[in-house]
Amino acid sequence: MxxxxxxxxxxxxxxxxxxxxxxxxxxxxxxxxxxxxxxxxxxxxxxxxxxxxxxxxxxxxxxxxxxxxxxxxxxxxxxxxxxxxxxxxxxxxxxxxxxxxxxxxxxxxxxxxxxxxxxxxxxxxxxxxxxxxxxxxxxxxxxxxxxxxxxxSDSAKVFRQLAETNRMLMRSVLSPRPDQEVLGTLVQRVPCWAVLVGADGKVRARAGSNPADVVTLGPLLQRLFSGSGPRVELDSYPSPGSESVVGHPLRSTRDVNLGALVIGSAERLSPAHNNIVSSAVGLLELLSRQRTSGSLAPSQLATALLLHPETLATGTAREVSAAKDLLAQSLGSTRSAPMRVVQGVNVDAPQWRSSDSPVRELLQWRRIFDTKLVEITEYGFAAVTRLKVDDAAVAEAQRLGWRLVIGDPVELNSLPAAYQRVGALRARARATAETLRVDSVTWSVTGLLGREAGAMLAGQVLAPLLEPERQDALLDVLRGWLAQNGNWDATAKALGLHRNSVRRQIGVVAELLDRDLNDAQTRADLWIALQYSPPAP
The missing domain is CATH 3.40.1390.20 (HprK N-terminal domain-like)
Structure with a gap:
């Protein structure tokens, strides 16, 4: 105008x-x-x-x-x-x-x-x-x-923008480089540059146009690190975009300085922008605590077992007791509660599976199973928990596209064996798309093998007998003969055939399969394969 x-x-x-x-x-x-x-x-x-x-x-x-x-x-x-x-x-x-x-x-x-x-x-x-x-x-x-x-309407717009910015900051925390991503989001939504400095005075991340270097920030950082309690330090530099500089400390729960976030802008930030900065400071502070003072028990437990793997098997009573204390802290429970190993396999497309970082998955399984002991694996995940894993937890996992194998309750020394039992059922859980509990499964070779692997076995072992013109007679005779432990008379009676007819057809089976049917291993393989090849209708 x-x-x-x-x-x-x-x-x-x-x-x-x-x-x-x-x-x-x-x-x-x-x-x-x-x-x-x-x-x-x-x-x-x-x-x-x-x-x-x-x-x-x-x-x-x-x-x-x-x-x-x-x-x-x-x-x-x-x-x-x-x-x-x-x-x-x-x-x-x-x-x-x-x-x-x-x-x-x-x-x-x-x-x-x-x-x-x-x-x-x-x-x-x-x-x-x-x-x-x-x-x-x-x-x-x-x-x-x-x-x-x-x-x-302007206030409502500000609140919407603040909510969207907070969502962006939370997504940044779950990225592979959370410090850099948080700063990148911050300078995208606030007219400023940002520098993240560790407790050692070294720059961990920076973002924005013309951020000040660590030498220039030296006096401000010295004042910031020498103080205590909630505070900020103000400064101003002659370079463009640095007329208003504010330093925020990152503090532990015991008020130990873990680092600092320094923000520079051409003018003082508005209240809405300061709100965004406060959110970023809180998230960066949380990340710093996790790296240093947060979740000490899992890191201590992992360090002890990595350096002294024999602790659980041959350690002294004091060493085992210390490991149990760390385990209880990692599981958020008492030492007396039994543990369960849980493995998860993906049968549908998970709603939140991350391709570039396991952080989101780890946090999700930690929440569902109330444990810090979670491992992301090539087949899915494994966790150790004190929970019984009720129907609500199972339903939530299945809604996200996963099936679980839930172990039986064990003590510390039995965890490796429990892990093996759970792992043995993993293929069956994937093949049946069902959640399984170790203490509710009938333990048998066919039960552990699973439908998919069993069908493959039947296709390989019984291939010569699966041709349409042979399937009805030969499979039934072989199944009946193995069921009677190779007894000719009992098989003939069970099948309503003459004894010589049974002998002749079993001979044909042995010739087609080119295997010794008197061998125990051969009989076992054939019997298992037959469980996945039911009689033709």
């Missing part, structure tokens, strides 16, 4: 990136005027990008004692009647408004004036005050209501 253009109409304009960013922080006069009816006319444009704080109707000759800076004052011109209508009085009136940092003056036509006094327009140009003509068709109350609605 051109300045000092009589008759210029208020209209909506496409918002630039700068305007969108400013709207994220507060409402400008231009944004407000764009929402008003077209009947309003800008008589003088002093600064349409000025921040607008409120709309205030006033017919006082001097309303400034009751005004905040950045207000849009509305008047019907009552103070400009009589002696107040002289050029000097009008100029003094406008000068007072400009001195009070009024954002704009809206002059309403009727009932006192039918046009904007020329002296008022000249004075507004002289003192740099935006002047807007308000026709009789637009009540002052409607202008105030429109501003209230704009503030409300």
């Amino acid at each position: 051109a300045a000092d253009t009589k008759g210029q109409r208020v209209r909506s304009l496409p918002l630039s990136n700068e305007e969108v960013e400013s709207r994220f922080r507060s409402v400008t006069l231009a944004q407000f005027l764009a929402e008003l009816p077209d009947e309003l006319t800008i008589l003088h444009d002093a600064n349409l990008q000025a921040r607008l704080r409120w709309v205030e109707p006033s017919e006082l000759a001097d309303p400034t004692p009751y005004l905040m800076d950045g207000e849009f004052v509305l008047t019907a011109g009552l103070p400009l009647l009589g002696e107040g209508g002289t050029a000097d009085a009008i100029d003094a009136y406008v000068e007072r408004l400009a001195g009070a940092k009024v954002c704009a003056l809206g002059f309403g036509l009727t009932p006192y004036h039918h046009e904007v006094p020329p002296a008022l327009a000249a004075s507004c140009r002289r003192h740099g005050l935006t002047l807007v003509e308000v026709p009789p068709t637009v009540p002052f109350a409607a202008i105030g209501l429109q501003f209230a609605q704009l503030l409300e």
Whole structure:
């Protein structure tokens, strides 16, 4: 919009990136005027990008004692009647408004004036005050209501943007490089640069344009690391985009300095942006705690068993007791509760399987099984838990596309054997797409082999007998003969055949299979294979 253009109409304009960013922080006069009816006319444009704080109707000759800076004052011109209508009085009136940092003056036509006094327009140009003509068709109350609605919608937009930013920050934490991703998200949503420094003073990650180097940050970091409790340190550097620099400490639960996040910007950040920075500080602090002071028990347990794998088998009573204490802390339970090994296999496309980082999966299984002892494997995952793994946990895993094999309750020394028993049922769980419990399974070769592997075995071992013209007779005779442990008379009686007929057909089977049917291993292989090759209908 051109300045000092009589008759210029208020209209909506496409918002630039700068305007969108400013709207994220507060409402400008231009944004407000764009929402008003077209009947309003800008008589003088002093600064349409000025921040607008409120709309205030006033017919006082001097309303400034009751005004905040950045207000849009509305008047019907009552103070400009009589002696107040002289050029000097009008100029003094406008000068007072400009001195009070009024954002704009809206002059309403009727009932006192039918046009904007020329002296008022000249004075507004002289003192740099935006002047807007308000026709009789637009009540002052409607202008105030429109501003209230704009503030409300702008606040809702800010809350939506904050919620989306927080979701982005949470996704960043689950990435392979969480520190760098959190900083990248931060500078994407906040006009700043960011530097993450470890407790050793070395830069762990940086993002944004022209971030300060660690040498420049030295004095600020020294002040930050020498303090205690919740705090920030402020500074300013001559380079562009570093006029306002704020350092945030990353602290442990015992108030130990774990590092620092330093933010630099061209100007002080808005409250909404500071809210985003606070969220980032909290997440980076959590990551730092996890790397150092968080979840100590699993790391201690892993270190002890890696360096002394014989502890559980041949360790002293004190060493075994210490391992049990660490295990209990890792499982979030008492030492007396038995443990279960749980393995999971994927049968459907998991809803949240990550291709680049196991963090999300680990956190999910930790939550479901209430344990820190989770391993991501090539077949899925394995976990050690104190839970009985009830139907609710099973249903949640199955909803996510997984089937479980749930081990029987064991003590510490029996965990390896329990893991083997669970692993033996894994193929069957995948083949049947069913969740299995070790203590509810009938243990047999066929039960452990599973449908898929059994069908493959039958196809290989019995292939010569599966041709249609041979299947009915030969398979039935072989099945009956093996069931009677190779007894000719018992087989003939069971099948209703002559003894010699049984001998002849078994001979044909041995010839087709090219195997010695008197061999115990051969008989065992054939019997198992027959379990997966039922009689033809």
